Amino acid sequence: MITYILLLLILLCIIQFAYTRNLKKQAVEWLEDLKEIRSNPQQKIFTKKSGIFADITFELNSILKENRKQLLLLEKSDIANKQILTNLSHDVRTPLASLIGYLEALDNNSADDTREYIQISYKKALALKSLIDVLFEWCKISSNEQQYQMDYYDINELTREFIIDWLPLLEKKKISFHVNIPDNEWLVLIDKAAYKRIINNLIQNAIYHGECSNIAIHIEKNEDKIITAVFNNGYTIPEDKLPYIFDRLYKCDISRSDTGTGLGLSITKELIAAMKGTISVESAAETGTTFTIIFS
Known part of the structure; x- marks a missing residue:
């Protein structure tokens, strides 16, 4: 009986030794991979075996992938x-x-x-x-330092309030201005200053970069969504340029003049996104250019 117990203990020791040796070997290989990653950040860690080191390798590769994205x-x-x-x-x-x-x-x-x-x-x-x-x-x-004072505002009244400031300039430049804003009170959770900046940016973009003769603003409600459309009949934005129109510093030859910073529409999109809204643009020679803002 004692002999069998001794043999069993010896067998367990051998298995433990082999397991420990295998772990040590994997640890050495893993260390070499980590050293390689230091010299080549794009390198991944590979392992052919399963077990704790395979799990660690998987998690570490996920972390490295996320860090590379950042x-x-x-x-x-x-x-x-x-x-x-x-x-x-x-x-x-x-x-x-x-x-x-x-x-x-x-x-x-x-x-x-x-x-x-x-x-x-x-x-x-x-x-x-x-x-x-x-x-x-x-x-x-x-830098995410922009502070937003979110509150419920009547978007119809607010929009009318902001566009009044543009009327003298539009008259001076002989740009016709059409407004289709309901008298209903439609409350939307937004930052008042940010929304003013959005409306101002879109009107300013139409005047100075679109070189239009007609601007129109339309607000409607579709179920729980408030849709604000800002139209101008100025220069058409080419179809291949539309996906990039909100990118930082992007200036296409037609939609943005060389005098712009290339930040106006990018700032507009960032402000809308911060208020949980979306903005899109459509442009065609027959129908003009329309920026559509949607708040829920």
């Missing part, structure tokens, strides 16, 4: 932010140089028409402020 997003974001700064610095130089020139003329009393030079300087200063505001706004949004 690194790629960070790299793209870094490239985009650098491009934003490059574009804005280029856009700032021209009005800044012009502004300095007019101010120097005023300071040296060499201005032909002092009042005209002051008015031009004021416009250049406003252009600079607009560029800086866009940059600050985008930085806050991209």
